[in-house]
Amino acid sequence: MRRRSQPAVIRPARREDVGVLLELFAELADYERLSHELRANAQGLSEALFGERPAAEALIAEQDSVAVGYALFFPTFSSFLTNRGVWLEDLFVRPSHRKAGIGRALLAAVAARARAQGGRLEWAALDWNELALGFYRRLGARTMRSWITHRLDGEELLRVAEHAELSDVAGAAGAEERR
Numbered sequence: 541m542r543r544r545s546q547p548a549v550i551r552p553a554r555r556e557d558v559g560v561l562l563e564l565f566a567e568l569a570d571y572e573r574l575s576h577e578l579r580a581n582a583q584g585l586s587e588a589l590f591g592e593r594p595a596a597e598a599l600i601a602e603q604d605s606v607a608v609g610y611a612l613f614f615p616t617f618s619s620f621l622t623n624r625g626v627w628l629e630d631l632f633v634r635p636s637h638r639k640a641g642i643g644r645a646l647l648a649a650v651a652a653r654a655r656a657q658g659g660r661l662e663w664a665a666l667d668w669n670e671l672a673l674g675f676y677r678r679l680g681a682r683t684m685r686s687w688i689t690h691r692l693d694g695e696e697l698l699r700v701a702e703h704a705e706l707s708d709v710a711g712a713a714g715a716e717e718r719r
Contacts, residue, residue: 546603546604547603547641548601548602548603548608548609548637548640548641548642548645549601549602549603550599550600550601550645550646550649551599551600551602552597552598552599552600553589553597553598553599553600553610555586555589555590557598557600557607558582558585558586558589559582560600560607561585561598561600561610561612562580562581562582562585564607564609564610564632564634565578565580565630566578567632567634568630568632571632571635572666572669595614596612596613596614596629597612597613597614597653598610598611598612598613599611599646599649599650601633601637601642601645601646603637603642608633608634608636608637608642609631609632609633609634609637609642609643609646610630610631610632610646611628611630611631611632611646611647611649611650612628612629612630613626613627613628613629613650613653614626614627614629615627615657616659616662618659618660621659621660623657623658623659623660624657624658624659625654625657625659625660625661625662626650626653626654626657626659626660626661626662627662627663628647628650628661628662628663629663631643631646631647631650631663631672633646638671643675644675644679647679662684664689
């Protein structure tokens with residue numbers, strides 16, 4: 541039986557949280573039946589969150605000083621709105637701590653960041669995860685049925701990238717240096 545203790549504390553992840561985040565990633569991958577795809581490692585995550593040019597941010601939910609959930613997110617940009625937004629990559633609460641408002645608190649903290657930027661908050665959910673889908677519906681989130689997510693990785697990404705002109709790659713590198 542779940543022991544009700546102190547309310548969850550939501551805080552930004554720190555470098556020393558990399559290990560616990562990797563544990564939580566593994567729990568999420570197991571829950572989503574995607575453990576075979578998990579390749580995350582401490583060095584990569586540390587660089588992504590705390591490196592010279594962070595690619596993402598993470599929030600940790602703690603109860604009684606124990607990590608019980610997390611949210612991982614990164615900035616987006618809308619050409620139609622010419623505004624920044626946030627993509628929520630992961631929202632996970634350990635099963636023993638669900639239905640206690642922790643997921644809502646994590647999502648609210650990410651939403652506050654998106655709102656501060658004047659943008660929007662978007663994410664994807666697995667079509668079979670009715671627990672998550674119901675949670676999002678109760679919050680008032682809209683399902684974007686007319687949008688279909690696409691992905692290139694591995695060999696397919698390599699094959700498409702091979703068609704880039706050398707000048708395209710050099711131009712992108714030069715633009716990066718000018719920033």
